[in-house]
Amino acid sequence: MDQDSYRMLRENVDEFCARNVEPVSLKMEREGMASDLAKKSGTQGFNAAIAAQSNGGSALDRESYLTILERAARSSPSFAMFLLMQNSIAGRILEAAGKTGEIGEIASGAKTATVEFLSLNESSSAEYSINVSNGKATGKLRNVIFPSADLIVFLHQDSLYLARGSDGTEPLPVLGFRGLGLGDVVFRDRPVEKLSENGGAKLIMDALKNAGREVSAVALGITGRSVDMAVEYSRVRKTFGRPLKDYEPVAFQLAGFKAQEEELRSMIFFSSVQDGYIKPLATDLARRATKIALQVHGGYGYLEDFGVEKFYRDSMTLSIYFGPSRSDMRNLSREVYGEESGVI
Amino acid sequence: MDFDFTEEQVKFREKAREFAEREFSSEVARKFDREEKYPEEIRKKAYAEHVIDYSDPWKVLIAIEELCRQDAGLGISATVPYFGEEVIMLFGSDHLKEKYLQPVNEGKSLMGLAVTEPGGGSDVAGLKTTARKEGKNYIINGAKMFITNGSIADFFVMLVRTSEEEKRHHGLSAFVVESRFPGFKANKLKGKLGVRATDTAELELNNVVVPEENLIGEEGKGFYYIMTFFNISRIFVAGQGIGIAQGAFDRALSILRRKGKAYSEKEEIQFAVAEMATQIQAARLITYKAASYLFNFKPDPTITSMAKKYAAETAVFVAEKALEVTGVDGISSDLERFYRDAKILEIWEGTSEVEKLIISRNILKEAQ
Ligand SMILES: Cc1cc2nc3c(=O)[nH]c(=O)nc-3n(C[C@H](O)[C@H](O)[C@H](O)COP(=O)(O)OP(=O)(O)OC[C@H]3O[C@@H](n4cnc5c(N)ncnc54)[C@H](O)[C@@H]3O)c2cc1C
Numbered sequence: 234m235d236q237d238s239y240r241m242l243r244e245n246v247d248e249f250c251a252r253n254v255e256p257v258s259l260k261m262e263r264e265g266m267a268s269d270l271a272k273k274s275g276t277q278g279f280n281a282a283i284a285a286q287s288n289g290g291s292a293l294d295r296e297s298y299l300t301i302l303e304r305a306a307r308s309s310p311s312f313a314m315f316l317l318m319q320n321s322i323a324g325r326i327l328e329a330a331g332k333t334g335e336i337g338e339i340a341s342g343a344k345t346a347t348v349e350f351l352s353l354n355e356s357s358s359a360e361y362s363i364n365v366s367n368g369k370a371t372g373k374l375r376n377v378i379f380p381s382a383d384l385i386v387f388l389h390q391d392s393l394y395l396a397r398g399s400d401g402t403e404p405l406p407v408l409g410f411r412g413l414g415l416g417d418v419v420f421r422d423r424p425v426e427k428l429s430e431n432g433g434a435k436l437i438m439d440a441l442k443n444a445g446r447e448v449s450a451v452a453l454g455i456t457g458r459s460v461d462m463a464v465e466y467s468r469v470r471k472t473f474g475r476p477l478k479d480y481e482p483v484a485f486q487l488a489g490f491k492a493q494e495e496e497l498r499s500m501i502f503f504s505s506v507q508d509g510y511i512k513p514l515a516t517d518l519a520r521r522a523t524k525i526a527l528q529v530h531g532g533y534g535y536l537e538d539f540g541v542e543k544f545y546r547d548s549m550t551l552s553i554y555f556g557p558s559r560s561d562m563r564n565l566s567r568e569v570y571g572e573e574s575g576v577i
Numbered sequence: 578m579d580f581d582f583t584e585e586q587v588k589f590r591e592k593a594r595e596f597a598e599r600e601f602s603s604e605v606a607r608k609f610d611r612e613e614k615y616p617e618e619i620r621k622k623a624y625a626e627h628v629i630d631y632s633d634p635w636k637v638l639i640a641i642e643e644l645c646r647q648d649a650g651l652g653i654s655a656t657v658p659y660f661g662e663e664v665i666m667l668f669g670s671d672h673l674k675e676k677y678l679q680p681v682n683e684g685k686s687l688m689g690l691a692v693t694e695p696g697g698g699s700d701v702a703g704l705k706t707t708a709r710k711e712g713k714n715y716i717i718n719g720a721k722m723f724i725t726n727g728s729i730a731d732f733f734v735m736l737v738r739t740s741e742e743e744k745r746h747h748g749l750s751a752f753v754v755e756s757r758f759p760g761f762k763a764n765k766l767k768g769k770l771g772v773r774a775t776d777t778a779e780l781e782l783n784n785v786v787v788p789e790e791n792l793i794g795e796e797g798k799g800f801y802y803i804m805t806f807f808n809i810s811r812i813f814v815a816g817q818g819i820g821i822a823q824g825a826f827d828r829a830l831s832i833l834r835r836k837g838k839a840y841s842e843k844e845e846i847q848f849a850v851a852e853m854a855t856q857i858q859a860a861r862l863i864t865y866k867a868a869s870y871l872f873n874f875k876p877d878p879t880i881t882s883m884a885k886k887y888a889a890e891t892a893v894f895v896a897e898k899a900l901e902v903t904g905v906d907g908i909s910s911d912l913e914r915f916y917r918d919a920k921i922l923e924i925w926e927g928t929s930e931v932e933k934l935i936i937s938r939n940i941l942k943e944a945q
Contacts, residue, residue: 263768356904358836376909406607408900408913415909472700482930524893524920527770532698532723532924537768545770549900549916553908559845577844 239300246301249277250308258309261412262543265381266315268345274312275342279305280319284328289337296502299450303501306454310547311412313451315345318379318413321444322348326386326393326436330428335384335395347382349374349418350437354558363420365389368427370396370420376405378554380416386428393433394425409543409550441555445508448555449501449515452548453494456519459526459544460490467529483529490522509565513557519548580865586635593640596628597647603911606648609774610914613767615729616654616774623655624684631659631682634872638816638864645820646827648911649918650774653817657725657775661690661734664751664806668794677732677753689726691735691754691780692803694719699931701736702746702800706782708737715739715792717754717785723925727778728765731756736799746800751793760785771917807926808878811885812871814926815864818888821922822857822895825915829853829899832906849902853895860884860891879939886932889922 234242253273261267274280282298284290293301298320306313319339323346327335338344351357352375359375374387380402386395401419429436464487467477477483497518500511523544527534534541557565566575582590600619609616623629628644630636637656644652659681665673680686694704706719717737724733732755742748756763762781769777794802830850833841840846867884870877896919900907907913923929 351905354905355840356906358840358906359909376905405909406911406913408908408916472697473703474700520897527920528923528928528930531928532693535770535921535924536766537770542770545920546917549897550908553900553904558904559843 234294234297239296242297243300243304245277246279246304247307249274249279250305250312254305254308254312258312258540258543259537261309261311262537263411265414266311266412268342270312271315271345272342274316275340278340279316280342281324281336281340282316283320284324284336284340288328288333289340290324290328291340295446299446299501302447302450303454303457306451307458309412310451310455310544310551311410313454314410314413314547314551315379317444317447317451318347318382319345321447322350322437322440323382323384323386325440325443326428327384327395329436330393330395332395332428339384344383345379346384346386347377347379347413348386348437348440349377349388350441351376351378351554352388353434353437353441355560356553356558363387363389365394365425368424369422370394370425371422372420373403374418374420376415377402377418378410378415379413380404380418381414385418388433388437391431391433393428393436395428396420396423396425399423409547410554411543411546443508444555445512446501448551449497449508449511452512452515452519452551453497453501455544455548455551456490456494456497456515456522459523459541460487460494462541463487463526463529464491466533470531477529486525487529490518490525493518494522507568509561509568512555512561513565516548516552516555516557519544520552523548582635582639586633586639589630589636590639590643592626593628593643594646596623596626597644597652601644601647601651606651606774606911606914609654610650611773613769613773615776616651617729619651620655620658620687621684624658629656629659635868638813638868641813641816642820642823645817646824648774648824649817649821649915649921650772652820653772654774654776656813658684658687660725660810661688661806663809664690664734664793664802665753667805668751668798668802669753670790670793672790673753673793680731686731687726687729689724689730689733690803690806691721691724691727691733693722693724695722695779698723699928701803702749704736704738704749706735706737708739708750708752708787710739710789713789715752715787715789717752717760717782717787719782721780721782723766724763724778724780725925726776727780728763729776733780734793736803739796739799742797747797749799749803750796751799751802752787753791753793754782754785754787758785758787770920771914772921808876808881809871811881811926811932812864812868814922815860815867815884815888818885818890818892818919818922819857819861819864821892821915821919822853822860822888825892825896825899825912825919826853826857828910828912828915829903829907832903832910832912836906846902849898853898856891856894860888864888879936882927882932882935882939885927886929886936889919889929892919892922895919 278291281290363372404416407415708715739750740748760783896916
């Protein structure tokens, strides 16, 4: 696509979010994502943005997909996370497993999907208590992002399975991406379909590894919007007779974040720098920027209504869910040193 | 220099900890956080069991620390019914002390401190709510914002403008304003990031008639009274910070222990543990130093502001590090609440930026 097409796409996503996401963003944080948003997003081709057209996807190039994620995260990181899950994680895995029918359902928003992947994170010690026999699953999946999704992909003894729905969910305290929620999923003799024999963990890990730029695009959107909100607020909020922007620490910090945001943008969109190098910078920037953005809003920043605190929660959650984890950093170290490093 | 608490204070700490562990279970803390409800029963119990003991300010600090260590929302709720009391104690008439402080000290009524307005909190001298003298009364008009205990307190120590002076802070006065006075309205603010068990409200004041005997001290001295108060209360906010930091650290350690050596003996984790522990220790030392000066009647506002700022930052830092080292296990546990709760400390009772202004102004003034 040429630059004009990317600009048009960006404007389209912004317009879609202004109309369909912004107005419900606070409600989504409190009550979870409504199913009609998935359908509306489906009509735009966002839910299966990178899936093949023959499977009902939009077959967009990576830059377009990254653009969608970044712009969506500016309105609602929960919505961006929904798209990331449908496309980069569940979509990739289901497409690789030849589940073209399901991709079609995801594309239209008729069905939503999730993949249980936090158990693969070395910081997770949740007991795995699923039993699968004769095509039926019983037990509990722990720490599932978006536990209410219609299609649930999970790992059992290194095989991947697909469950349609569940027999109940048990919500967990959830710091970020509240639109999707976090919880345990209960199965009782639930029919499941095997997607792959062995190598399931690797399939999930690969999907996560290949989503480094995508995670960075979400971090970029979170950074950009929270800093923009702080810049706007600091123009109008006065203390001691002067707008906040007139104070050096306020202006310098926010201007510095804008500079880093642009640097990150060019890395994500216009450089050949590997994903593994970008992600640590992106999630770190999002965490630092959102903390200051909240702080600049003073007491108002502490209230959900102002819409800035969610970025603070989501940036932290993004870095826990998607890293860089210690294993990401070990991979990066191996890359830098050309041999195993950072092992003690 | 003596770093030890008395035996009585050590025993009191155990008692406060035991109370918090018994009353603030994870389920209870999660419930109040979810429902954003003020824990009235817990407040009453804390009072009945003498967990708040004003006979010794160290005990107040210790209680705040231990209660917030278990849960900040509940801990602050239980220790904040007296918020603003020192203003009346130090500057109020005997009549005000008897009428208002006695029931608070008996656990029968609740109070709050109303300074911040929708238009500003850091710039206290810029406040706009006015009190106009009419006969033997003052008529108050305006609004207050983010007031802790706002929708549940029986009365407030309120800072308002009584005159326009060249030096803006010379025109401010402090009053006791009852919530049952006609024209007073409180709108509870819901949807806070953290400390959600605490009650926060916006106050509307529409021709509220306040008897002149409710003026605290002298007219025009309110700013000075409130600043004196902040130099006391900031030490207790620092105590909240130590409590939250310690509580997050406790939880991180217990998760790490559960994970076993292979995970927790990696150097990245070890270094993080050392950093958290060091910062908590340093925050505790500076807070106790500030407290020691104050409790011995030689307060040092510079050290007090340093303590408040540093303990607040420590709470945020430790909560964040605790999540980092515990990852998925931490974020799906009570630690996520500590992360949300901690951030308030960098905002209330003087933001970290305001503390920095105070610290540097004092130091630069001394250097001149
Ligand atoms: C849950 C909660 C409970 C509260 N309880 C009470 C209460 O009981 N009573 C009460 O009176 N208030 C209370 N507050 C209000 C609190 O004290 C104020 O929010 C705080 O003082 C900051 O004021 P503000 O929100 O108006 O921010 P502002 O003053 O508008 O400041 C906005 C940002 O700009 C920064 N800033 C301001 N001036 C400068 C400068 N010169 N240089 C650099 N940076 C600057 C600030 O540090 C802040 O980051 C509460 C607030 C909350 C959120």
